[in-house]
Amino acid sequence: MGEIVCLTFVKGLDPAAALLRMGGYADSLRVREAAEIGEVMDSFEGGYPRMAAALDLGAWSLVLEPDGFSGADDSLLRVVSRGTETVSVLRHDYASAAFAYAVDGEIVAGFEPGRPEAPAHLQPLLAEVGLRVPSGEGDDTWTDAVARALLLAQRITGVTVPPDPFEADLLSAQIEPWFVVPASPGDLLYGSDPPAGSLVAAVEAASPDRQRAVAVAEVRRQATALGLADTPGLADVLRAAATGTAGPISADSPLGTHVRTWLTATTRAGDSLNSNRHAMTAAERTHAYALGWFTAALRGVLNPDPQKAALAALRPLTSNIAALTDPAVRAAVIHALTT
Known part of the structure; x- marks a missing residue:
């Protein structure tokens, strides 16, 4: 086989x-x-x-x-x-x-x-x-x-x-x-070295309410940065995530159909490196990778555990994709978690 x-x-x-x-x-x-x-x-x-x-x-x-x-x-x-x-x-x-x-x-x-x-x-x-x-x-x-x-x-x-x-x-x-699967350990922010270490410490020190509020706000910011804020169903899902009542996203829902497109783009970008590298521009591939970071954060923010939701939502802040991370944004997130 x-x-x-x-x-x-x-x-x-x-x-x-x-x-x-x-x-x-x-x-x-x-x-x-x-x-x-x-x-x-x-x-x-x-x-x-x-x-x-x-x-x-x-x-x-x-x-x-x-x-x-x-x-x-x-x-x-x-x-x-x-x-x-x-x-x-x-x-x-x-x-x-x-x-x-x-x-x-x-x-x-x-x-x-x-x-x-x-x-x-x-x-x-x-x-x-x-x-x-x-x-x-x-x-x-x-x-x-x-x-x-x-x-x-x-x-x-x-x-x-x-x-x-x-x-x-x-x-x-x-x-x-x-x-069908909740956020995996690989979707969560971890580590003690910068920039992850300061973010993890801030999450762990924050109250559950603050963890959840910052997590949802950060996923909203990522959606806006990637031009996805108006995706049908996304606002409703994030409102439910803010109260800890969000369920899984169905693959055949309006939002689910868009998530499927984002996941497909990410897989295409990665797998095409092996056999069809020149079918995508560098900018297209970077955007597709950004969608992958975002879909992991989106699934993670639905977690009923507010700390896991925050660790998933903040993980894109450690990526090397300019649309998702910036030292000023990381500083603002840490400030929101610790004040």
């Missing part, structure tokens, strides 16, 4: 529901051939979208991500497993492979297949499929660890992956976890 592929087993959901639970766009759901899925993913115009396909294995559905790894993210697995179970196996020949098992929103096992660590009740299954910690430097048991992790997933789920799952046409969709 390729050098990078993620397989996510989801119990009790049909293929369409499993794709939607993983952030699939409802309007992108349809049956596609494997070649068509690849063509969609390689499209500069489409923004190199993340695609996933799903098949029915009976009691479980299997979601396949060619060249993808969303299913290996613990935050997404917690969302997908609410009220059910999920098992994920990631093959990634250029980074780290991964195995995870989640039940009703909690990760009950997670490890790198080459160095498995699992709770006691799973140890017999690990022994059964031959997953074990290497005994020394000369032990090459890690070489087939991903295959053994897939065997473990099949033992847990009781289903079997077809030898060539892409042989038949499969229901597929563009997936975007942004709409």
Whole structure:
């Protein structure tokens, strides 16, 4: 299935529901051939979208991500497993492979297949499929660890992956976890070095009310700087965020359709560097990256935890994008948090 592929087993959901639970766009759901899925993913115009396909294995559905790894993210697995179970196996020949098992929103096992660590009740299954910690430097048991992790997933789920799952046409969709997963730790401002350190210290010293007010004001400022202030639905969402009552943004809402455009622009800017670098000007790419910083701040400011909302909203102030950051703005934000 390729050098990078993620397989996510989801119990009790049909293929369409499993794709939607993983952030699939409802309007992108349809049956596609494997070649068509690849063509969609390689499209500069489409923004190199993340695609996933799903098949029915009976009691479980299997979601396949060619060249993808969303299913290996613990935050997404917690969302997908609410009220059910999920098992994920990631093959990634250029980074780290991964195995995870989640039940009703909690990760009950997670490890790198080459160095498995699992709770006691799973140890017999690990022994059964031959997953074990290497005994020394000369032990090459890690070489087939991903295959053994897939065997473990099949033992847990009781289903079997077809030898060539892409042989038949499969229901597929563009997936975007942004709409179903809360702000990740990587979206939050952190660190002790300037300029992050002074901002983090100011946030941590502020009251919850001040944290929330400054967070919302900063996201409004970013929207204005990027020419997005009049986006339909944005003002309403930020008013709700100011009171801590904002819910997630729906992908098919008026605001959600704009967020989808912003996310696509960011992905296009990054992925085109590998194969179509000259299709965008430097200014276009910088603006697209700015949209990425903004969408992370926007999702973060919706967090019911005011400190996390502030740390997400202020993170663009540490970027190198002139439209988002300025020493005078950082000073004003610190003043607003500490006075």
